[in-house]
Amino acid sequence: MSRARRLVPALGLVPFLLYLLVFLVAPTVTVIVLAFQEQGRFTLGNLQVVTSGTALHALAESLVVSVSTAVIGAVLGALLAYIVVTMPERSLVRRAVTSLAGVLAQFGGVTLAFVFIATLSFNGVLTVALKSAVGIDLYGNGWLFGIPGLVLVYTYFQIPLMVIVFLPALEGLRPQWREAAVNLGATTWDYWRRVAIPLLTPAFLGSLLLLFANAFAAYATAAALISQGQPILPLLIRSALVSEVMLGRHGLAYALAFEMVIVVAVVMLAYTLLLRRTSRWLR
Amino acid sequence: MRRTSPAWALTRGVLLVLFAVFFFGPLLAMLDYSTRKDGASGRTGHWWSQLVTNPDLRGAIITSLLLALFTVVLMLVLLVPTMIWVRLRVPGASRLVEFLCLLPLTVPPLVIVVGISNVYAWVTYLFGDSALTLTFAYVVLVLPFAYRSIDAALAAIDAATLSEAARSLGAGWVTVIVRVVVPNIWSGIMGAAFITVALVLGEFVFSSLLHFDTLPVEINLLGKSQSHTSVAASLASILFVSALLLSLSFVGRRSRGTKGTTR
């Protein structure tokens, strides 16, 4: 077959490629290019602002939220996944938890913010109940609408996400390996320390990274929960675009978006590498 | 593990209850909050009735549902033929397609929307500026999830043999795709469709920063003046999406029975 004829079937991919080019690649390239522009001229000025006080503060807070929710979600999610795996496969509870994890992991966005507003805000159900029953003021100084609140709310979808992503790794631990280890004289602790944990570590770390990227890039929940202030990076981007007090900060928005792309790209690259290592054992 | 020690069974039970309280407690709180009378005691259906009586909210619900429909259609039209085509005729491109489909996971939607204003200027110029133009952006956002669902289904059937058999009986490529392959990956397509609906109904970044009035945008807006209505609308949205996704696990389970016969 001549080269031309070989390429003809590839033409069937053109609509798809073109579509992605216009709606995914072009905007991303635009952000990267415009991050280095000010009024049409090339400049590194935006990068300077990005490494300045407020932007750096927002980046730090974003990292704090992402790391803490990733770790909490990973640990608790792994625990829940382990609980699920120790139940018989056909048990109702196991199937229920797995299905529900699939549903809860998709939560997020505006609705999730209102889940917690209904529970913990000033006249939320739990706040009112605790105040009238035991006199505890759960609302306090509005912690729900700041970083601590964000960490709590993000954990709500991080744990189910961890269950979904980590469960296949736990399920891949074949009972034969445990039996073999026991046969060779290992105790439970030995089995875990020498066999299971080293096998699970790449999967665990990979899932942790995925949870981190998920929290870092999240916007909707924070936007709905935190109406005042821009403690984290995505909200700082929003402020740069809509502020009526500090004008002309579109360049900053592009630079901050560029920063986000870099962080998430690095994390996702590490995740893909770890995934490849894990899949070796899951075959 | 064949036998569970009573200590572990007890610990397990306690932990599961704690998790259940954490996850379902707030949902029950939503039910309570959305039926509470403001400042007085007693229940009211007023906030829930706003879902139909409030014109802005009603319009936003309709917009979001229509957007979900359009996105599903466009996504299927774009993705299913491409993936089948790649699997049957251009297998060398499968890594590229997989990479491209997972790319939207790497680029935060916030970044895409910040850079998309020029592209959308063209879109609104060509198509008018209804909220339904968000369809184009949404297809990109749902790509990774839809891809995984359809890919899993495609991998489970032997598409090459099926298509060869059909071609040898004289079918054209369109017939192969539409009448031979698609019915066999139906569960994957349904999965992709349901996940798409779930994502579109909750999408906020694009609609709020491009100034369109979809359901999440309206919920957020109402939250400032009528938080009870927002909670009611959020709960309705959650229940609807949950119903969809839960039925997914049943659809998937039923067709799993046929998997073993084609290998």
Add this chain to the structure above:
Amino acid sequence: MIHTRVLSLGLGAVLTVSALAACSPPPSDSGSGSGDKAATATSADDLGGMDALVKAAKKEGTLNVIALPPTWANYGNVIKAFEKKYGIKVKSDQPDAASQEEIDAAQQLKGTDRAPDVFDLGQSVALANTDMFAPYKVSTWGDVGSDFKDADGKWINDYGGYMSIGYDSKKVPAVTSLDDLSKPAYKGKVALNGDPTTAGSGFSGVVMASVLSGGSADDLGPGVDFFAKLKKAGNLIPVDVTPSTIESGQTPVVIDWDYLNAAETSKLPSWKVVVPSGGAVAGYYYQAISNDAPHPAAARLWEEFLYSDEGQNLWLAGGARPVRADAMVKAGTIDQAKYDALPKIAGTIVNPTNEQTTKGAAYLGKNWAKAVG
């Protein structure tokens, strides 16, 4: 293997599409038939008098406004009165939008039927975008002092107020001075209306705190320090103020424009408003007509209505000070009872200039998040 030729083709495609995406689509013709004449009219006379303007506006039938919350300076009733008087449908888009978003919407929707016809903007955004405004002088133009309007007619102040402290007298002790707010009785109760680096009302709140703490409109340091102190004591809560947060008791003390605080008193009788003496920070909003208004005649009629006695009194009913107040007091056309009910101003008035605002904003950009975050 992907051949280098395919790769270079791909790269070329990426660059082409990106370049295409970088240019804007061709501008489409805006405005319908009668619009052409109205779009360039700089006063009612240009169209042949008020009656001709009313006729042209009624023919257009619709008016697009943006960022006008119904409880902001009584805009809800202003819109209703306009609709009733002229039978023109007013489409109120994005009531919660900020000034910058009004401009963004106008640019994004340029050439479409949904673009905003008129703007009501904060100082910085208004003065930064005067090239988007169409010059028009309302019939009562002469009543407004030259400080409050653009010489070419591109913009004119519409209403203003002073920064104030509103509080629910049933929930907190009476507020007599700004420093009261740092007392323990106000723990978890004080809120600004908007983030000072994003919203004009929040920014002016910091200016007021500065003026009252030994600073000035040029030096916002004392103001930021005051709020840092408030935050540390646990008194300041990061909640955006809305009528529902006030009524539910979530924000019993609010630092905001006096007309916004005054609007609450009609709904919550125990809500009191005080402008601290020695710290009267004024702020006027800017009214302008869009260059690309899809309904230019209706836009101009809207402005005529706003600056008529009826429109100005409606704003006064919302607690705002209409810009024609002095002239209307002299002519006796003002609603005297409501005018006298406005909070009394004692001491010098501070009206920050655009330069002071820009400098202050830059200062806040660097220091606010650290102080309060």
